[in-house]
Amino acid sequence: MVRxxxxxxxxxxxSVWLEGKARRSGAARGGQPSSLDRDRITEVTVRLLDAExxxxxxxxxxxxxxxxxxxxxxxxxxxxDDLLExxxxxxxxxxGLPDQDQDPDPKSESAGDWRDQLRTLASxxxxxxxxxxxVSPLVGTFLNIGPNSVAxxxxxxxxxxxxxxxxxxxxxAIAAVFQFVYGFGTIEGHSIxxxxxAGVTPDEYFQQAMSALKGAPGLDDVLQDSEEMMQxxxxxTVEEMYERDFHFALDLVISGIExxxxxxxx
Amino acid sequence: MVRxxxxxxxxxxxSVWLEGKARRSGAARGGQPSSLDRDRITEVTVRLLDAExxxxxxxxxxxxxxxxxxxxxxxxxxxxDDLLExxxxxxxxxxGLPDQDQDPDPKSESAGDWRDQLRTLASxxxxxxxxxxxVSPLVGTFLNIGPNSVAxxxxxxxxxxxxxxxxxxxxxAIAAVFQFVYGFGTIEGHSIxxxxxAGVTPDEYFQQAMSALKGAPGLDDVLQDSEEMMQxxxxxTVEEMYERDFHFALDLVISGIExxxxxxxx
DNA sequence: ACCTGAACACCGTTCAAGT
DNA sequence: ACCTGAACACCGTTCAAGT
Numbered sequence: 012m013v014r015x016x017x018x019x020x021x022x023x024x025x026s027v028w029l030e031g032k033a034r035r036s037g038a039a040r041g042g043q044p045s046s047l048d049r050d051r052i053t054e055v056t057v058r059l060l061d062a063e064x065x066x067x068x069x070x071x072x073x074x075x076x077x078x079x080x081x082x083x084x085x086x087x088x089x090x091x092d093d094l095l096e097x098x099x100x101x102x103x104x105x106x107g108l109p110d111q112d113q114d115p116d117p118k119s120e121s122a123g124d125w126r127d128q129l130r131t132l133a134s135x136x137x138x139x140x141x142x143x144x145x146v147s148p149l150v151g152t153f154l155n156i157g158p159n160s161v162a163x164x165x166x167x168x169x170x171x172x173x174x175x176x177x178x179x180x181x182x183x184a185i186a187a188v189f190q191f192v193y194g195f196g197t198i199e200g201h202s203i204x205x206x207x208x209a210g211v212t213p214d215e216y217f218q219q220a221m222s223a224l225k226g227a228p229g230l231d232d233v234l235q236d237s238e239e240m241m242q243x244x245x246x247x248t249v250e251e252m253y254e255r256d257f258h259f260a261l262d263l264v265i266s267g268i269e270x271x272x273x274x275x276x277x
Numbered sequence: 278m279v280r281x282x283x284x285x286x287x288x289x290x291x292s293v294w295l296e297g298k299a300r301r302s303g304a305a306r307g308g309q310p311s312s313l314d315r316d317r318i319t320e321v322t323v324r325l326l327d328a329e330x331x332x333x334x335x336x337x338x339x340x341x342x343x344x345x346x347x348x349x350x351x352x353x354x355x356x357x358d359d360l361l362e363x364x365x366x367x368x369x370x371x372x373g374l375p376d377q378d379q380d381p382d383p384k385s386e387s388a389g390d391w392r393d394q395l396r397t398l399a400s401x402x403x404x405x406x407x408x409x410x411x412v413s414p415l416v417g418t419f420l421n422i423g424p425n426s427v428a429x430x431x432x433x434x435x436x437x438x439x440x441x442x443x444x445x446x447x448x449x450a451i452a453a454v455f456q457f458v459y460g461f462g463t464i465e466g467h468s469i470x471x472x473x474x475a476g477v478t479p480d481e482y483f484q485q486a487m488s489a490l491k492g493a494p495g496l497d498d499v500l501q502d503s504e505e506m507m508q509x510x511x512x513x514t515v516e517e518m519y520e521r522d523f524h525f526a527l528d529l530v531i532s533g534i535e536x537x538x539x540x541x542x543x
Numbered sequence: 544a545c546c547t548g549a550a551c552a553c554c555g556t557t558c559a560a561g562t
Numbered sequence: 563a564c565c566t567g568a569a570c571a572c573c574g575t576t577c578a579a580g581t
Contacts, residue, residue: 023475025486025489028493029490029493047564047565069554069555070554070555070556071554071555079565079566080565080566080567081555081566081567082556082557082567083564083565083566085556086563086564086565090556091555147417148414148417151413151414151463151464151467154486156490156493156496158495161495161496161499164499165499165502168502168506178505178506178509179509179510179511179521179525180525180529181506182506182507182510182518182522183521183522183523183524183525183526183529184525184526186457186460186461186522186523186526187457187525187526187529187530189460190456190457190458190459190460190461190464190526191452191453191456191457191460192456192460193456193459193460193463194452194455194456194457194458194459194460194463195452195456197459197460198417198456201417201418208289210289220291220420223291224422227294227422229427230422230427233427233430233431233434236431236434239444240444240447240448241448243443243444243445243447244448245445255449256449256452257449257452258449259445259449259450259537260449260450260452260453260456262537263449263450263530263533263536263537264453264530264533265533266532266533266536266537267529267531267532267533267534267536268529268533269536270529270532270535270536271525271528271529271532274532313545313546335572335574336573336574336575337572337574345546345547346547346548347547347548347575348546348547348575348576349547351574351576352544352545352546356575357575
């Protein structure tokens with residue numbers, strides 16, 4: 012935590028993206044390119060985070076992976092948080108957003124249905140959170156002003172404007188969709204991570220958890236309710252259940268947007 | 278992270294709540310009560326987490342606060358994670374849920390409107406996440422089967438059943454509401470925490486961030502869009518903006534539930 | 544039954560020094 | 563310009579020992 016003394020000494024860190032200016036980027040001199048640069052460091056960081064999780068990642072572990080001493084990385088990056096911010100924005104680049112200047116007229120028919128576009132963006136974000144479970148805590152921690160996160164926000168805003176919602180409802184609607192996806196993807200990612208850490212499939216883990224809970228006092232009726240809901244959902248695997256819930260909830264939110272458009276329309 | 282070797286040695290930790298049985302609880306012998314017990318340890322843990330944040334909390338720091346050596350706590354708790362699970366469930370007890378056996382008939386008029394009940398639960402959960410920003414990462418990490426979290430889930434299920442949704446849509450609707458609240462409260466809590474760490478009010482922090490971003494290339498138009506949306510929202514403080522967005526989004530999701538009820542009704 | 548002290552294997556980061 | 567080594571002030575947890 013930040014204590015008063017720390018605060019007096021230096022301004023609180025805001026973001027890597029608000030740094031002095033372009034950082035040394037390898038291959039500076041005439042010789043062969045240096046083995047290290049921000050891109051390579053970021054790339055290996057993402058790989059390690061995927062493999063070991065946020066808690067398992069350390070500067071020393073990273074340095075070892077780069078065949079370099081622990082402190083070398085600090086030449087390219089001021090703090091571990093800077094590095095995590097870089098990794099975070101890097102994976103936002105995986106999202107594959109639609110070309111942004113194409114179709115400048117939001118009302119044209121060829122612009123495509125906002126519902127489909129919203130579904131694509133939401134699914135992409137969900138997949139990102141599930142593929143990289145360390146993304147979720149970082150999204151909560153940092154300012155998210157890297158180029159790729161900004162491109163994502165920009166795209167989200169553009170699509171939400173197409174709904175026909177009044178301006179005062181835009182940010183609320185964005186929250187309803189993407190904070191839902193954030194929460195959903197976070198929990199789904201953690202659950203997959205947990206079963207992987209236990210060395211079993213999600214389905215096996217689910218069965219184990221269920222039978223472990225069977226014995227616990229006061230939980231039996233909750234379990235019964237859950238099983239009832241699971242039966243009704245009809246999914247045969249855990250993954251299928253997540254899939255059905257996600258799409259039902261997304262349809263629900265989209266219907267909510269349509270209702271708000273009608274309500275505030277006239 | 279868990280490596281293969283660790284896995285072979287012992288079964289993966291699941292939850293404090295699935296432990297052998299009741300733990301030593303102070304005042305065991307005839308003399309004056311021991312200074313330590315799980316309740317007191319949990320209480321101090323919550324206080325420290327509130328004050329220092331999840332990153333600032335440590336077993337050694339906790340022991341110091343309890344005027345005890347670092348290892349004493351391990352008599353009452355197996356791991357730090359156990360302790361965090363206890364703290365997590367403890368704050369879920371702050372939610373003040375409606376009495377659960379009252380009004381057993383879900384169709385009776387006096388049961389109250391599910392919309393109001395949903396709003397109460399959602400607001401309570403949001404406040405919890407904002408008041409204790411360390412709750413959010415823990416909700417994502419653990420199984421959430423402590424008595425108070427279970428009571429919360431149970432209440433949520435009961436209210437959602439009153440909407441009239443078909444059974445196969447219940448879990449999706451729960452996700453649409455409470456994963457949204459989870460995401461929203463997480464981000465809101467972090468933003469308040471960030472400004473507090475920087476020693477300024479949320480409004481001051483917001484101004485600072487805005488002017489810092491003014492210089493950054495490629496962000497100007499995003500800023501302009503954001504300012505436009507803020508104008509339209511009409512909130513005068515950051516807190517007011519969060520408030521408006523939250524309630525707009527919640528209304529939106531509730532409208533979505535109503536739409537799904539109608540759609541699947543006949 | 545409860546608590547301690549020393550130790551192990553880690554952290555992020557600073558700082559002076561090397562090439 | 564880039565990298566190293568030693569050091570500082572921390573971690574969670576184990577283990578043998580005390581009372």
